[in-house]
Amino acid sequence: xxxxxxxxxxxxxxxxxxxxxxxxxxxxxxxxxxxxxxxxxxxxxxxxxxxxxxxxxxxxxxxxxxxxxxxxxxxxxxxxxxxxxxxxxxxxxxxxxxxxxxxxxxxxxxxxxxxxxxxxxxxxxxxxxxxxxxxxxxxxxxxxxxxxxxxxxxxxxxxxxxxxxxxxxxxxxxxxxxxxxxxxxxxxxxxxxxxxxxxxxxxxxxxxxxxxxxxxxxxxxxxxxx
Amino acid sequence: xxxxxxxxxxxxxxxxxxxxxxxxxxxxxxxxxxxxxxxxxxxxxxxxxxxxxxxxxxxxxxxxxxxxxxxxxxxxxxxxxxxxxxxxxxxxxxxxxxxxxxxxxxxxxxxxxxxxxxxxxxxxxxxxxxxxxxxxxxxxxxxxxxxxxxxxxxxxxxxxxxxxxxxxxxxxxxxxxxxxxxxxxxxxxxxxxxxxxxxxxxxxxxxxxxxxxxxxxxxxxxxxxx
Numbered sequence: 001x002x003x004x005x006x007x008x009x010x011x012x013x014x015x016x017x018x019x020x021x022x023x024x025x026x027x028x029x030x031x032x033x034x035x036x037x038x039x040x041x042x043x044x045x046x047x048x049x050x051x052x053x054x055x056x057x058x059x060x061x062x063x064x065x066x067x068x069x070x071x072x073x074x075x076x077x078x079x080x081x082x083x084x085x086x087x088x089x090x091x092x093x094x095x096x097x098x099x100x101x102x103x104x105x106x107x108x109x110x111x112x113x114x115x116x117x118x119x120x121x122x123x124x125x126x127x128x129x130x131x132x133x134x135x136x137x138x139x140x141x142x143x144x145x146x147x148x149x150x151x152x153x154x155x156x157x158x159x160x161x162x163x164x165x166x167x168x169x170x171x172x173x174x175x176x177x178x179x180x181x182x183x184x185x186x187x188x189x190x191x192x193x194x195x196x197x198x199x200x201x202x203x204x205x206x207x208x209x210x211x212x213x214x215x216x217x218x219x220x221x222x223x224x225x226x
Numbered sequence: 227x228x229x230x231x232x233x234x235x236x237x238x239x240x241x242x243x244x245x246x247x248x249x250x251x252x253x254x255x256x257x258x259x260x261x262x263x264x265x266x267x268x269x270x271x272x273x274x275x276x277x278x279x280x281x282x283x284x285x286x287x288x289x290x291x292x293x294x295x296x297x298x299x300x301x302x303x304x305x306x307x308x309x310x311x312x313x314x315x316x317x318x319x320x321x322x323x324x325x326x327x328x329x330x331x332x333x334x335x336x337x338x339x340x341x342x343x344x345x346x347x348x349x350x351x352x353x354x355x356x357x358x359x360x361x362x363x364x365x366x367x368x369x370x371x372x373x374x375x376x377x378x379x380x381x382x383x384x385x386x387x388x389x390x391x392x393x394x395x396x397x398x399x400x401x402x403x404x405x406x407x408x409x410x411x412x413x414x415x416x417x418x419x420x421x422x423x424x425x426x427x428x429x430x431x432x433x434x435x436x437x438x439x440x441x442x443x444x445x446x447x448x449x450x451x452x
Binding site: 064065066067071096097098099100101102105106108109110112113114132133135137138141142144145146148149150151153154 | 290291292293297322324332334335336339340358359363364367368370371372374376377380
């Protein structure tokens with residue numbers, strides 16, 4: 001493919017995807033950020049995504065509305081299922097069926113037409129909260145799908161799915177992001193923030209984030225509910 | 227997984243997916259049909275899907291709206307690109323980037339929550355019009371994604387992606403569908419039908435369909451524009 005070095009970056013508005021965007025930018029990509037309004041409880045993260053995309057110089061930011069709540073099955077999209085407020089084991093109830101598969105599929109469609117051949121996703125297999133679609137073998141399998149199921153892939157102009165955080169601990173992610181210019185005060189990680197974006201401090205995502213700042217020796221800019 | 231034998235069946239309203247639904251039904255599945263309003267020019271096929279789902283006894287039929295036209299890049303979703311009216315070679319302009327990947331991703335999300343572990347898709351690699359996402363290697367790769375990226379897959383309750391038409395010629399598909407009770411007069415294959423559902427008779431899809439009925443020795447119930 002000729003033309004500028006473009007990338008699609010999946011951007012949730014949380015800590016990991018913000019860091020991923022900063023990494024892609026630092027690697028010289030023109031970044032097209034992609035977010036999803038998927039019926040999540042924590043839709044305030046979409047405002048965070050917008051601020052993060054602007055702050056890190058994404059050339060474009062699109063938010064696609066998709067209805068994952070129609071299928072249910074997750075505490076993140078079904079208000080009848082409470083968010084756990086103590087550490088959970090195994091695959092937690094906040095798992096959203098096929099979420100990253102759907103997100104990557106849209107990214108692939110956009111990438112093919114843009115065109116871009118690089119897709120960045122901020123999944124993480126170390127502090128991954130037990131989500132199966134955050135593991136290296138899933139990312140590798142999706143890259144195969146991308147290259148077998150698209151015109152670009154079969155005509156010798158293949159896609160690469162980048163997951164630069166996949167083997168990193170949260171503290172390393174935070175250190176890298178700091179160096180790359182991420183303003184973490186703009187990001188929202190909490191699964192159940194209040195309407196002002198204040199975090200609960202209790203859910204898995206808040207716990208991982210707080211532990212990461214502590215381990216990195218970086219001041220935690222998270223605004224918690226009082 | 228215990229409980230009834232359920233399947234998600236991707237249903238476009240065309241000949242192939244109607245036949246696929248009939249096959250899944252004959253194999254004893256309770257069929258949950260899934261269609262997409264994806265900005266296609268030929269949205270009248272969604273009316274056909276509804277009729278086909280009812281006619282073949284699907285227990286449920288859902289249509290999910292997704293915005294593939296936002297990304298453009300295909301004659302099926304971009305009215306600026308004309309539908310070819312003579313046979314084309316290679317991958318045609320009616321190819322929609324990542325379409326089947328996105329469709330299967332949604333089917334996977336629904337399947338996991340329903341729950342169902344069988345997903346049927348009517349892709350066909352013989353008369354496949356040159357679409358890369360209609361080939362066996364693509365289907366196999368997506369099945370890997372399904373089983374690596376979901377809770378069900380990693381906990382030993384795997385998904386199977388069924389593509390029962392993938393190696394069949396159009397005439398064989400029609401013969402099987404006739405035996406399985408498909409009323410092909412309900413289906414719409416044309417890429418540019420008129421508002422009454424009459425086919426153009428000129429596009430790739432019309433040509434493949436008409437040749438299939440001829441080769442099968444079956445009367446073609448297609449209603450053409452006059």
